[in-house]
Amino acid sequence: MMEIGLNHYLVLSTILFCIGLIGVMRRKNLLLLFFATEILLNAVNVGFAAISHYYGDLTGQMFAFFVIAIAASELAVGLGLLILWHKRHGTIDLDTMTSMRG
């Protein structure tokens, strides 16, 4: 219990990933849905760093860096599109985005 091992971190990563997934599924506001995706990426980063530490390997930390870079670029493009949508339609609710419905 007092000795923190790899499993502790993996369980924590799972819990955080769970919270993020629940957020992605229950959010309807697109900005708050973006927050949930950030939680997902952070949960994965914790797992990567823990495995990197306990196996004495730097690959996990490298992947965490690239995940952070991808999160930053995803945010830039996503927020740009979101602002564009808000200017055109005045709302960022997911339920209104049904223009591609068959």
Add this chain to the structure above:
Amino acid sequence: MFEAVAFYLFAFLTITMFYITVTTSQALYALSALAAGMIFISAFFFILGADFLGAVQIIVYTGAVMALYAFGMMFFDTTREVKENHGNKYIVVALGTLAAVLVVVIFAAPMVSTNMQAFYPMTEGAGNTEMVGMVLFTKYLVPFEVAAFMLLVAMIAGIVLAGKKMDLSLTIMNAEEIQASEDEKNKKVLS
């Protein structure tokens, strides 16, 4: 002993903050809780000896990402409560748990079954930042450059999409409007 105390403390804080982010109906609360959760996540990186990753987490996430979200929130009306209509709550919770367990099984199965060997082992007598630099600029140079190019593309996309003169943005105009605006410009130049 101290490691265990720190781990449980920060685990509790992180889970609480992210839970608030997911469940609150105020966008400002969600933003603040997310920023706090990011800071607490960096504590795990420091506990794990990944100092450089922890510093990057604080700088990029709480510095850049949160500031960008704050700028984005200025465009949207976030002072009032966010109205969302929800479906069945239990289905969502069950699906989330199931998916997360599935992901862990997928990643843990090959790790448990075989003996993992360090691909790029840690160098003796070098700090974390030095080791990261050595591996990043020798073994991961090409992904590093690709990531840099991807960030450049994302920056250009952000400027084009959300830049000034949104009413003249070529991405939302149809062909006739673009032609009309160009004619107007030519008229001004000629006269």
